[in-house]
Amino acid sequence: MHILVCVKQVPDTTEIKIDPKTNTLDRSSAPTIINPYDAHAVEEAVKIKNKFGGKVSIISMGPPQAEKVIKKCIEMGADEGYLLSDRAFAGSDTLATSYILAMGIKKIIEKETIDLLFCGKQAIDGDTAQVGPGIASRLGIAQLTYVEKVKSLDLESNTIIVHRKIDNGYEVVESKLPCLITVEKDINDLSYSPLPSMIRAARYKSTVWGINDFKADMSQLGLKGSPTSVRRIFPPAKRSGGKLLKGNVDEMVKQLTDSLKEGIVRWQL
Ligand SMILES: Cc1cc2nc3c(=O)[nH]c(=O)nc-3n(C[C@H](O)[C@H](O)[C@H](O)COP(=O)(O)OP(=O)(O)OC[C@H]3O[C@@H](n4cnc5c(N)ncnc54)[C@H](O)[C@@H]3O)c2cc1C
Numbered sequence: 001m002h003i004l005v006c007v008k009q010v011p012d013t014t015e016i017k018i019d020p021k022t023n024t025l026d027r028s029s030a031p032t033i034i035n036p037y038d039a040h041a042v043e044e045a046v047k048i049k050n051k052f053g054g055k056v057s058i059i060s061m062g063p064p065q066a067e068k069v070i071k072k073c074i075e076m077g078a079d080e081g082y083l084l085s086d087r088a089f090a091g092s093d094t095l096a097t098s099y100i101l102a103m104g105i106k107k108i109i110e111k112e113t114i115d116l117l118f119c120g121k122q123a124i125d126g127d128t129a130q131v132g133p134g135i136a137s138r139l140g141i142a143q144l145t146y147v148e149k150v151k152s153l154d155l156e157s158n159t160i161i162v163h164r165k166i167d168n169g170y171e172v173v174e175s176k177l178p179c180l181i182t183v184e185k186d187i188n189d190l191s192y193s194p195l196p197s198m199i200r201a202a203r204y205k206s207t208v209w210g211i212n213d214f215k216a217d218m219s220q221l222g223l224k225g226s227p228t229s230v231r232r233i234f235p236p237a238k239r240s241g242g243k244l245l246k247g248n249v250d251e252m253v254k255q256l257t258d259s260l261k262e263g264i265v266r267w268q269l
Pocket of ligand 1: 008061093095097119122125126129131255
């Protein structure tokens, strides 16, 4: 059983600052962490490996510093890590990111099969939740998104059954392997890393692939391959105080409708 997990290095958003002059994220102000959803994806992959045997590989696209999150995954019990890092990849939006990651995954598949792919539900910085489904469609495999539980995995029939989170409950979905799963945090609790894995992680060096390791279509990656662009980034405006409605019901309804007519829609009872 070979499981591949896509892992993104993200700024620790509880500490990130926005540059008030340029309206861009001041990435130097924030320490980086493994995307929290991806940590749960790694945990689930390691759990499956421990039950069925096999190995867990990690793939990440990012600057050389992203190797830190791969080491974190090795600490958690992953076996191998691939970092896709090149200036040509910079400026990629979600479409281009999924192209680059799919390219890396296909290169791994050239030397060994992958039975199951995991992604986080979303990254806490970009927040689009588009990359997992993007990779699945580029690889032509099924995608099971918002998964909160792996119910069963049957290697004889090559099938997996999962619970997908929906608004008022969950859906039970079955898929043939290989497929791509994006996970919710509820899927598991993170466990402490065992000491041998921590020692291995400290010495571990990922395989790093740049643009020259691929026969890439340059029009599909980096800024050129990114049809979307960020026009402006800004913190939400501070809320002003609400308007307190007073009097009996009729008076309050009148005040409310007057306010709505004036375009003042924030109110408080
Ligand atoms: C409109 C737009 C324009 C952008 N422009 C730029 C830009 O000019 N420069 C720039 O640097 N960034 C840019 N970005 C950010 C960049 O596109 C995203 O960081 C990247 O595409 C991942 O998208 P996301 O963060 O929404 O991930 P999501 O789709 O929310 O992530 C879901 C899952 O996909 C996997 N995943 C996502 N990204 C990676 C990765 N890099 N490596 C491994 N696994 C991953 C993880 O498992 C993650 O949990 C832009 C984003 C948008 C929406």
